[in-house]
Amino acid sequence: MDRRQFLTAALGAISARALAASGMRFATSGFIWQDNIEEGIRTTARFGFKGIEPFRQHVTKYLDRPKDLKKQLDDAGLALVSCSNGSNMLVDFLDPANRARTVEDHVRFAGGFIAGFGCKHFKINMGRRPEGGPSKDQLASLADGLNELGRRTKALGLKLAPHPHIWSPLEREEEVNFVLRKTDPSLVYLVTDTAHLTLGGMDPVALIREQYARVAAVHFKDTEAKYRGYRGPTPTQEEHRKVNLYKDLGTGGVDFPGIYALLSNHAYQGWITLDLDPPRPGDGSIEEMLQRNKTYLEKGLRVKL
DSSP states (O other), X not given: OOHHHHHHHHXXXXXXXXXXXXXXXXXXXXXXXTTOHHHHHHXXXXXXXXXXXXXGGGSGGGTTOHHHHHHHHHHHTOEEXXXXXXXXXXXXXXXXXXXXXXXXXXXXXXXXXXXXXXXXXXXXXXXXXXXXXXXXXXXXXXXXXXXXXXXXXXXXXXXXXXXXXXXXXXXXXXXHHHHHHHSOTTTBOEEEEHHHHHXXXXXXXXXXXXXXXXXXXXXEOBOOGGGTTOOSOOOXXXXXXXXXXXXXXXXXXXXXXXXXXXXXXXXOOSEEEEOOOOOOTTSOXXXXXXXXXXXXXXXXXXXXX
């Protein structure tokens, strides 16, 4: 490579990173505020984030009056990133006998609520993990259900984006890869969560790189540093009850500079949600927690919110 080619390549990389930085949008998780979505909207806007991502159970009072929630979001200058499934919806893709009703419940929620906010993807969890892990038949049933649901949500303008999650049917790398192979890449995408991938024994940088075309959105949260490169068994829910497995950004378990550089080099234009739990005793207030994580984004990753 001569000097001119080198400079052209360097400028192209800088331009790609600049484009990504201008197009990446950062949001908070409505889970932080639980049922007080109104306070979540106010605080999210005050901290300079651009969207909020609740679960269905956080917005049940707005399910039959979505325009009231939309007005609050519009007044605050926020977008609804997506809204996860749950709260009286059947979530059982593993049993073929329950799959059709599961799909219908999700289509009803997607079309009757989420699509009206202009969301681009429908992030879903996939229910509880069977004891001993899912069988291949159960994973095949899951893939069939996701293909059908993805076909239906695509007609609504939504990318279906299942969320690999510890203690769920998609916890380990072999399970994620199996379902990705069995689903149509034009119908089924992913929400990649940096902590869940790490705690499930995966490398988030490698997975996002290898499956980038299927990444609909990204969740940021950290883990203890001892989980960096972890390949052991998934920590248990009992461990999580004793000590929060999910940590502030910069704790050391996740390679955020590597992930951010990867997304920047791809000129990523989607949402990154700070998917944090409510603070536990000793964590400080919600505002203090948000400030710690915002500071890491701005000083550790040089993000301009």
